[in-house]
Amino acid sequence: MNPPYEPDVAFGVHPDLGVGAAVADDRPQLDGILRKHHFRHSQDLDVYLLPEGTPHNTAVRTVAAASREFQDAGLSVAADPRIMLPPPVPTPDGVTTRTTQPGQSLTALTGELHELRRSADVAEVLEQILDEHHGAVGHLEEFIDAAAVSCERLDTPGGRELGQHLRTIAHHVALLGDRLADAQLDLSVMPDVTPKDAPPLADVPLPKRHNVPSVTRTARARAAVASSPKHPADLPAAPEEVPRSTGAPPSPRRTR
CATH class of the missing domain: 1.10.287 (Helix Hairpins)
Structure with a gap:
């Protein structure tokens, strides 16, 4: 759907060039605000682009900050919602790529x-x-x-x-x-x-984690047989946890 008016500034995203901005005319105010937020004008494409390699979240924050400044100056702004879509997380070969969604x-x-x-x-x-x-x-x-x-x-x-x-x-x-x-x-x-x-x-492989011993299942078992609409009160009591082995204690948990 086309907007009923032409905005003063429009932000969009290109799959190869990243986030860019187009202006309605060559007013110095528009150029000044975009340059303040690290956008640079491309003579070949006649659009403003962020520096190559700008991280996704940095680009989103930059568009938000520039948009607020334009709006505070009484200027109209349009932005493609696809700017908010995060890039996929890089994964090694053979590992299923984790799909990212807005808000995650x-x-x-x-x-x-x-x-x-x-x-x-x-x-x-x-x-x-x-x-x-x-x-x-x-x-x-x-x-x-x-x-x-x-x-x-x-x-x-x-x-x-x-x-x-x-x-x-x-x-x-x-x-x-x-x-x-x-x-x-x-x-x-x-x-x-x-x-x-x-x-x-x-x-780069992540450091190998120590195995963390499982927490007691006593509370989980008690909750499973506690009185509720799905678990009547006359069910047998939860069995006590089987005593653990008296062998060597498990390795302590490490934080990475």
Whole structure:
């Protein structure tokens, strides 16, 4: 559908050239705002383009910031919604490519990490994950807290126990956020030492994780037989957990 008027600025995306902008005329104000946000005019194409290699999330934030400035100046803006679509996450040969969808910010940021080489850029991505209002860590903590409330509303011993267990997990997520914040600060001041000929991140295998022992299944079993519309109260009690082997303790969990 064609708009009823021609906007002053229109943003779009090209599969090879990335995000670009077209202007209705050669007013200096339009040129000045676009250049302020790192767009550069291409004489051959007569459009404004971001620098080659600009990460996806950076391009989205740039379009949003430039659009706000245009609108604050009383100018009309149009933007192709496909600008919001994140690129697919690079994967090694033989591994199924993970499909990304709008709104899956963590997936988009993971894909963006594969394009970065400077520690300051990695720090910027981590900062987005830790954002107080939109970061993935805060959203995960909020989700787990909501799950805990749902369990506690069952008003059964198993539900209350699971609720407390989930609140403990939410606390660990908050601690994880603190650890990530420390790493983000270290990265922001770390000198760039990655060689230019270093292999892409997608080709570098991740460190092997230690096996993490399974948590007790007692609470899960109790909740399964607790009184509810699907589990009548006269079901037999949950069996106690089988004692664990007295062998060597499992390896502690490592954070990467």
